[in-house]
Amino acid sequence: MTFNETEILEQLDLAFNGEPSKYYPTGQPEDIKYNFFLDLEHGYCETAGNRIHLYADSTRWIVVFEKSGYQNRGTSAEIELNYIGNCIDYPIDKYPERNYITNANNIILIDPTEFERIENKDGEEMETFELIGQNIKEIKIRDNIVQFDNNYQNYEKLGIDIRDYDNPKNLIGFGDFIRYLHETNPALISATEEEIRKHIPKDIPKLMTIDEFHFVSAYDKTNPPSRQETYQLIAKILTTKNVTNWKPTQKPNNSWKNWESGHL
Structure with a gap:
């Protein structure tokens, strides 16, 4: 199954709007599905680091958003990984009344x-x-x-x-x-490759990690990923498998210093 830039951007837009994609397990009608996107302004997380990891081969593609920070409601420091792609092993929390299916995985750095x-x-x-x-x-x-x-x-x-x-x-x-x-x-509070690959195929090639990029607020719903240069370039890299296509013209602003977070 081949893929193209349009499909990648459509999937990113779905996550941006919190809508589950067609790649989620079908599940039961009562199941709840979460589709998270990178959020550097979350009121309950005092953001520290963030990166984007890209994986692809001829038929499969994955974008992994990584964010670290202090969770002020859970009194823990954590890494949050959000997975978007066409070959993800989605984490599922199973309960008698329903299952919770998500594209997020959290890694504890400092526990309560x-x-x-x-x-x-x-x-x-x-x-x-x-x-x-x-x-x-x-x-x-x-x-x-x-x-x-x-x-x-x-x-x-x-x-x-x-x-x-x-x-x-x-x-x-x-x-x-x-x-x-x-x-x-930063390596001390960053996800390892083994941790990132927990919910993706072990054999899918990694193309690159993007440490600095131009970010637009996840709360600006008038400007979805499909309209942003950052994600247009990412879609091109995933389809061509050519990392030299990462040629952003916009200034990186994804540092925690540029975004208010953890204020609730």
Whole structure:
């Protein structure tokens, strides 16, 4: 089964609008299907890093959106992977009353238990909310023990604004730390190739990873992917398998510094 640029852009538009595609499992009428798109402005996720991975051969294609950040409602740092393509093994959560089918997979970087351990215990109520204790030396990220830098000036040098209210000791926020890692050691909070391939065919060739690109708000529904240069170029790369077609004319703006997130 061959594919073309039009089909790729149509599938991206469906995800952009949260509509499941024809490639989803049929399931039962009561099943719920989620089709997520990259969102750098989510109120519940303080975004740190993001990338786009492209895979294709003569009959199959996949776009994988990767985003890392601090989930302020779940008190965890996570990677979110969103899969769009024609050969995805969609994650399914099965329950007696219905199944939940999605194109998203989440990978825990720092779990709630570790955040509870490192959270500041001294001072007024807000001083103990999502701030890392002054005496914390190490933090566990996945299975790695990482040295913690508690010097707020090193964060501000990277453009990370430390909370200026109810924070007299200039303690580092949970989200600040994830952004600091993205700026200083991005591999530490990035998905591995094995993790990305969990829901796609093991033998599909990887074409490229795009680290910097022009992003348009996922909430601007007047400007779907099919009308954006970024995704038009991606569709061309997937159909031609030629990565030299990545020649964007628009300035990259996908850094977390350009988008407000995690504010709810």
